[in-house]
Amino acid sequence: MSLKSLREEVLKANIQLVDNGLVVLTWGNASGIDRKRGLVVIKPSGVSYADLRPEQLVVVDLDGKVVEGSLRPSSDMKTHIALYRTWPEIGGVVHTHSTYATAFAQACLPIPCYGTTHADFCPGDIPCVRALTAAEVDEDYEANTGKAIIDGFASLSPKESPGAVVSHHGPFAWGRNAVDAANNAIILENIALMALHTRALHPNIDPIPEYILRKHHLRKHGPNAYYGQK
Amino acid sequence: MSLKSLREEVLKANIQLVDNGLVVLTWGNASGIDRKRGLVVIKPSGVSYADLRPEQLVVVDLDGKVVEGSLRPSSDMKTHIALYRTWPEIGGVVHTHSTYATAFAQACLPIPCYGTTHADFCPGDIPCVRALTAAEVDEDYEANTGKAIIDGFASLSPKESPGAVVSHHGPFAWGRNAVDAANNAIILENIALMALHTRALHPNIDPIPEYILRKHHLRKHGPNAYYGQK
Amino acid sequence: MSLKSLREEVLKANIQLVDNGLVVLTWGNASGIDRKRGLVVIKPSGVSYADLRPEQLVVVDLDGKVVEGSLRPSSDMKTHIALYRTWPEIGGVVHTHSTYATAFAQACLPIPCYGTTHADFCPGDIPCVRALTAAEVDEDYEANTGKAIIDGFASLSPKESPGAVVSHHGPFAWGRNAVDAANNAIILENIALMALHTRALHPNIDPIPEYILRKHHLRKHGPNAYYGQK
Amino acid sequence: MSLKSLREEVLKANIQLVDNGLVVLTWGNASGIDRKRGLVVIKPSGVSYADLRPEQLVVVDLDGKVVEGSLRPSSDMKTHIALYRTWPEIGGVVHTHSTYATAFAQACLPIPCYGTTHADFCPGDIPCVRALTAAEVDEDYEANTGKAIIDGFASLSPKESPGAVVSHHGPFAWGRNAVDAANNAIILENIALMALHTRALHPNIDPIPEYILRKHHLRKHGPNAYYGQK
Numbered sequence: 001m002s003l004k005s006l007r008e009e010v011l012k013a014n015i016q017l018v019d020n021g022l023v024v025l026t027w028g029n030a031s032g033i034d035r036k037r038g039l040v041v042i043k044p045s046g047v048s049y050a051d052l053r054p055e056q057l058v059v060v061d062l063d064g065k066v067v068e069g070s071l072r073p074s075s076d077m078k079t080h081i082a083l084y085r086t087w088p089e090i091g092g093v094v095h096t097h098s099t100y101a102t103a104f105a106q107a108c109l110p111i112p113c114y115g116t117t118h119a120d121f122c123p124g125d126i127p128c129v130r131a132l133t134a135a136e137v138d139e140d141y142e143a144n145t146g147k148a149i150i151d152g153f154a155s156l157s158p159k160e161s162p163g164a165v166v167s168h169h170g171p172f173a174w175g176r177n178a179v180d181a182a183n184n185a186i187i188l189e190n191i192a193l194m195a196l197h198t199r200a201l202h203p204n205i206d207p208i209p210e211y212i213l214r215k216h217h218l219r220k221h222g223p224n225a226y227y228g229q230k
Numbered sequence: 231m232s233l234k235s236l237r238e239e240v241l242k243a244n245i246q247l248v249d250n251g252l253v254v255l256t257w258g259n260a261s262g263i264d265r266k267r268g269l270v271v272i273k274p275s276g277v278s279y280a281d282l283r284p285e286q287l288v289v290v291d292l293d294g295k296v297v298e299g300s301l302r303p304s305s306d307m308k309t310h311i312a313l314y315r316t317w318p319e320i321g322g323v324v325h326t327h328s329t330y331a332t333a334f335a336q337a338c339l340p341i342p343c344y345g346t347t348h349a350d351f352c353p354g355d356i357p358c359v360r361a362l363t364a365a366e367v368d369e370d371y372e373a374n375t376g377k378a379i380i381d382g383f384a385s386l387s388p389k390e391s392p393g394a395v396v397s398h399h400g401p402f403a404w405g406r407n408a409v410d411a412a413n414n415a416i417i418l419e420n421i422a423l424m425a426l427h428t429r430a431l432h433p434n435i436d437p438i439p440e441y442i443l444r445k446h447h448l449r450k451h452g453p454n455a456y457y458g459q460k
Numbered sequence: 461m462s463l464k465s466l467r468e469e470v471l472k473a474n475i476q477l478v479d480n481g482l483v484v485l486t487w488g489n490a491s492g493i494d495r496k497r498g499l500v501v502i503k504p505s506g507v508s509y510a511d512l513r514p515e516q517l518v519v520v521d522l523d524g525k526v527v528e529g530s531l532r533p534s535s536d537m538k539t540h541i542a543l544y545r546t547w548p549e550i551g552g553v554v555h556t557h558s559t560y561a562t563a564f565a566q567a568c569l570p571i572p573c574y575g576t577t578h579a580d581f582c583p584g585d586i587p588c589v590r591a592l593t594a595a596e597v598d599e600d601y602e603a604n605t606g607k608a609i610i611d612g613f614a615s616l617s618p619k620e621s622p623g624a625v626v627s628h629h630g631p632f633a634w635g636r637n638a639v640d641a642a643n644n645a646i647i648l649e650n651i652a653l654m655a656l657h658t659r660a661l662h663p664n665i666d667p668i669p670e671y672i673l674r675k676h677h678l679r680k681h682g683p684n685a686y687y688g689q690k
Numbered sequence: 691m692s693l694k695s696l697r698e699e700v701l702k703a704n705i706q707l708v709d710n711g712l713v714v715l716t717w718g719n720a721s722g723i724d725r726k727r728g729l730v731v732i733k734p735s736g737v738s739y740a741d742l743r744p745e746q747l748v749v750v751d752l753d754g755k756v757v758e759g760s761l762r763p764s765s766d767m768k769t770h771i772a773l774y775r776t777w778p779e780i781g782g783v784v785h786t787h788s789t790y791a792t793a794f795a796q797a798c799l800p801i802p803c804y805g806t807t808h809a810d811f812c813p814g815d816i817p818c819v820r821a822l823t824a825a826e827v828d829e830d831y832e833a834n835t836g837k838a839i840i841d842g843f844a845s846l847s848p849k850e851s852p853g854a855v856v857s858h859h860g861p862f863a864w865g866r867n868a869v870d871a872a873n874n875a876i877i878l879e880n881i882a883l884m885a886l887h888t889r890a891l892h893p894n895i896d897p898i899p900e901y902i903l904r905k906h907h908l909r910k911h912g913p914n915a916y917y918g919q920k
Contacts, residue, residue: 020254024710024876024877024880025873025876025877026918027807044919045916045917045918045919046917046918046919047918047919071919072916072918072919075909075916075917097806097807097884099880099883099884099887100887102805102807102884103884103887103888103890103891104891105805106804106805106884106885106888106895106898107804107888107891107892107895108892108895109891109892114336114337114398115332115335115336115398115399115400116327116398116399116400117257117327117332117400131899131902132902134899134901137901137902137905138901138905141905141909168804168805168806168898168899168902169805169806169902170805170806170807183255186254186255187254187255190254190329193329194327194329194332194333194336195336196887196890196891197329197330197333197426198333198336198337199891200333200426200430200890201333201334201337201339201426201429202337202338202339205336205337205338208336208398209361209364209398211364211367211368212361212362212367212398212399215367215368215371219305219371226275226302226305227275227276227305228256228275228276228277228302229274229275229276229277229301229302250484344566344567344628345562345565345566345628345629345630346557346628346629346630347487347557347562347630413485416484416485417484417485420484420559423559424557424559424562424563424566425566427559427560427563427656428563428566428567430563430656430660431563431564431567431569431656431659432567432568432569435566435567435568438566438628439591439594439628441594441597441598442591442592442597442628442629445597445598445601449535449601456505456532456535457505457506457535458505458506458532459504459505459506459507459531459532574796574797574858575792575795575796575858575859575860576787576858576859576860577717577787577792577860643715646714646715647714647715650714650789653789654787654789654792654793654796655796657789657790657793657886658793658796658797660793660886660890661793661794661797661799661886661889662797662798662799665796665797665798668796668858669821669824669858671824671827671828672821672822672827672858672859675827675828675831679765679831686735686762686765687735687736687765688735688736688762689734689735689736689737689761689762
């Protein structure tokens with residue numbers, strides 16, 4: 001894929017966030033990586049989505065150095081890079097402050113798997129990643145946000161939960177590419193919304209039984225998956 | 231009705247789900263049956279609604295065998311077929327993960343009849359159908375989801391409640407045809423939303439008195455109904 | 461005003477309900493009265509708003525007899541007429557099943573006046589009108605719904621609260637004409653939404669102090685009102 | 691900036707409130723000030739946003755006297771003027787009855803800083819300003835609403851919290867100019883929405899740790915800010 005196509009895909013992912021109501025003003029950013037070239041295309045910081053053009057997206061290398069583009073990259077760029085460096089299997093990252101996922105982040109709670117909608121997405125809780133320490137904030141806030149997420153996935157692969165909420169902060173999602181990551185951010189938000197109302201209706205409800213969870217997840221993601229085409 | 235008309239009606243029903251906010255991404259499917267031919271037209275699995283064309287819909291027989299179409303049918307196809315086989319009076323089936331009906335499903339709670347909006351739709355609780363056993367999931371998940379719904383209606387006709395929520399899963403609705411089923415899915419979602427807020431305002435509120443419920447239901451659905459035209 | 465203009469105004473009021481999200485499917489109706497002729501123009505029953513044309517609206521007299529139009533009037537027509545007959549000061553009536561006002565109706569609770577948004581609309585609680593008795597339902601359900609509303613306003617003028625919620629049912633609103641009644645239905649719904657969240661945040665919060673309530677109401681509706689133009 | 695440009699900017703700010711769902715009917719007003727001329731451009735009272743044209747906006751001086759325009763200024767004009775007179779650093783003021791900020795106002799509660807979304811906006815609680823006394827309401831309601839806000843900021847600069855909620859009433863926001871104030875009103879509403887759900891999920895959750903709050907606020911607003919472009 002050319003860098004031009006990657007720019008277009010990353011733009012599409014950013015617009016998808018807006019179209020699905022995940023972004024207020026400029027609160028969100030999507031990026032995609034070209035693994036061969038080792039280059040990441042990311043939204044510029046604080047630029048309105050309405051005016052965003054592919055050539056305004058910023059290209060950075062895996063050290064966070066701007067390689068192409070006259071605008072500053074998203075202030076969360078180092079978090080994106082930390083995830084790309086640690087997880088070779090991902091091709092896109094999205095960060096938003098979407099309402100309901102952020103409510104779980106602010107409440108410092110994981111999102112329990114209450115049903116098949118969630119099980120289709122990931123086979124268990126969506127982790128709530130620990131808050132950064134004062135030293136981590138001081139040293140390198142954005143890079144250490146990436147570190148906190150990675151720490152939270154010590155015993156979990158990024159494919160097992162294509163997203164997480166960071167305590168006191170908000171959701172991050174990832175995927176095969178930028179558009180897939182944006183889809184996962186949309187799913188994460190909608191699962192959070194449903195979970196919130198499920199708890200309000202029945203505060204002590206159990207999570208989905210393990211055997212239903214596994215079935216639903218595998219019919220979509222397992223070796224013999226039969227959801228979707230192919 | 232020709233199979234071509236049925237395709238168009240089923241497409242319309244699917245689009246209606248999107249237009250009324252019941253569907254996120256590809257989470258939903260509507261089908262309709264041609265009783266004479268014994269053929270069901272259903273949404274293909276995991277295909278985006280934006281691009282859906284009538285000829286992409288899949289035609290299956292009542293054994294679930296694909297008769298027309300090059301795409302895979304919805305992964306929930308066997309649930310639809312189980313309902314069509316057991317209930318000759320229905321002509322359309324809809325499954326969604328709409329937010330509020332799914333919240334009740336995930337909380338494993340029926341939707342009590344709190345008011346006339348609900349009574350117009352069905353004369354009592356909207357049943358919450360039991361979860362499948364591990365053996366049922368193992369054996370044939372989708373067909374047994376249909377079985378669980380049918381079991382839940384042992385003493386209830388599908389006309390008495392044109393929908394149900396399945397524990398840990400989400401809502402199913404049905405009707406005279408695909409568009410009617412989609413309408414019922416829309417109503418189910420809105421009743422769930424109202425019920426949720428009613429409980430939040432007054433956790434111990436009683437359901438609507440039986441005599442009001444019956445009056446409202448009969449003015450719309452009884453032998454001397456006077457709601458609507460004719 | 462000609463009957464033709466009244467038809468257009470009533471159509472506009474009906475469309476306003478849809479545009480403001482107060483109506484799902486066909487759940488709502490607006491009417492307006494020509495006091496000189498003693499004729500009421502009202503939405504036909506169960507007809508989709510998308511297709512509604514002025515000539516489809518039904519004209520009835522104050523006994524509920526259809527004077528013009530080939531369609532059935534709204535099934536709630538007798539409630540509208542009961543209000544017009546008792547309250548000569550009103551010129552329009554609206555009934556909806558809007559989500560949040562209906563939640564209060566289903567919880568059988570009045571909407572307390574928690575703030576200036578509500579005080580601008582009416583100087584006190586929005587009444588929750590009693591449920592009908594079994595005998596009243598039996599005898600004449602829709603006319604007696606009007607009677608229950610009127611009973612609830614024994615010590616209150618219809619100008620003091622341009623709306624009410626009926627227990628187990630939903631909201632009614634009224635105004636100088638059909639468009640004004642639709643505006644009041646929109647306000648009622650939004651006040652209900654705010655009240656619901658106010659209670660969730662602070663279950664024991666007091667209503668707005670009387671002296672602020674009165675000031676806000678009078679600056680909009682009193683003899684020396686200075687809100688708006690004129 | 692010419693008065694003509696200011697009119698256009700104030701109109702844009704008013705429209706932004708509608709486009710972001712902060713305004714029902716005519717419940718809201720934005721203004722901007724020309725500090726050199728000492729003139730304020732403000733929305734006319736009770737005029738529909740759909741029809742609003744730049745020349746309908748009203749120009750008043752800092753005593754509230756209408757200098758240009760044939761319509762009455764917003765009934766909240768004196769509150770705007772009180773803020774402009776006391777805070778030379780602000781260039782725009784917005785008042786709305788947006789749903790969630792108003793719910794906090796009606797519950798008489800400040801909006802605690804639960805996360806980084808809020809910290810980006812202001813480094814601490816969004817104040818809930820005291821209710822007016824009966825004497826203050828009697829004497830000059832709108833001017834004294836401004837006074838109550840200013841009293842609430844005795845130990846806080848208007849830049850530290852670009853908004854507040856007034857007890858039993860609703861939110862006010864301000865900024866460098868009218869459009870910036872409208873942006874702040876949008877942020878305030880969204881922060882309120884997130885805070886409300888955060889509390890519902892976890893009623894005793896602590897606010898964001900001070901060191902994260904400070905970091906986030908400073909990366910956007912501090913002397914070495916690196917959010918946005920330049």
